[in-house]
Amino acid sequence: MNAVLYRASGQIAAVLEGGDASTHDADAESMGLPYILTNESISPFTHYVKDGVITTMPSKASENHQFNYATESWELTDEQAGKINRDMRLELLISCDWTQLPDSPITNDKKSEWAAYRQQLRDLDMTVDPSLIAWPVEPSR
Numbered sequence: 001m002n003a004v005l006y007r008a009s010g011q012i013a014a015v016l017e018g019g020d021a022s023t024h025d026a027d028a029e030s031m032g033l034p035y036i037l038t039n040e041s042i043s044p045f046t047h048y049v050k051d052g053v054i055t056t057m058p059s060k061a062s063e064n065h066q067f068n069y070a071t072e073s074w075e076l077t078d079e080q081a082g083k084i085n086r087d088m089r090l091e092l093l094i095s096c097d098w099t100q101l102p103d104s105p106i107t108n109d110k111k112s113e114w115a116a117y118r119q120q121l122r123d124l125d126m127t128v129d130p131s132l133i134a135w136p137v138e139p140s141r
Contacts, residue, residue, distance in 0.1 A: 004042050004054060005033040009069040012044035048072075078127045085126040085133060092121055096138070106141070113139040 003016040003024035013033055016024055021037060028035040036054055047054055048069055057067055058074065064084055065074035076084075098104055099114035106114070120136035 002038050002040070002042065003028065003035045004038060004047075004049065005031060005035045006049040007033065010048040010050055010055075011069055012042065012047060012049065015042050015044065076129055081129055082126045084130045085124070085128075088130065088135075089121050089124065089126070092135075092138075093118060110139065110141075 001018070001020060001024070003019070004012055005014045005016065005028055006012050013031070016027055016035075019027075024035060024037065034052075036049065036052065038054060040054070042054055046057055048057060048067070049055065050072065058072075060067075061074045061076070064080045065076050066080070067073075068075045096114055096118065099106060099111060100118070104111060117136055117139050124133060124135070
């Protein structure tokens with residue numbers, strides 16, 4: 001029999017495998033946490049406890065999302081969104097660095113288009129959900 005120890009938020013703190021109810025009583029008491037007995041294999045990465053019931057989390061949106069036990073949903077913090085967006089912007093800027101070199105094989109007009117595109121990338125709000133960003137369109141080559 002397994003014991004699932006959980007916090008008030010619903011987050012699973014530990015899964016104790018094997019043992020019996022009296023063993024799990026002592027373990028839970030020593031940790032100061034409530035628990036649920038189960039014969040199922042439970043993972044704290046895919047389950048949480050809601051109203052004393054072990055519940056399966058919805059599918060994770062991305063590796064950067066964190067589960068919010070209060071809203072029971074995966075969320076992206078401003079900090080995480082900013083990192084994803086900055087990484088994406090950096091990749092886009094690096095991929096067109098060549099357009100701004102003095103010996104770039106493009107016309108001055110094209111170089112100006114690329115410079116404007118690069119500035120649009122720098123001006124984007126990096127704190128919003130990446131799926132909500134309207135990324136500028138790369139100029140033709």
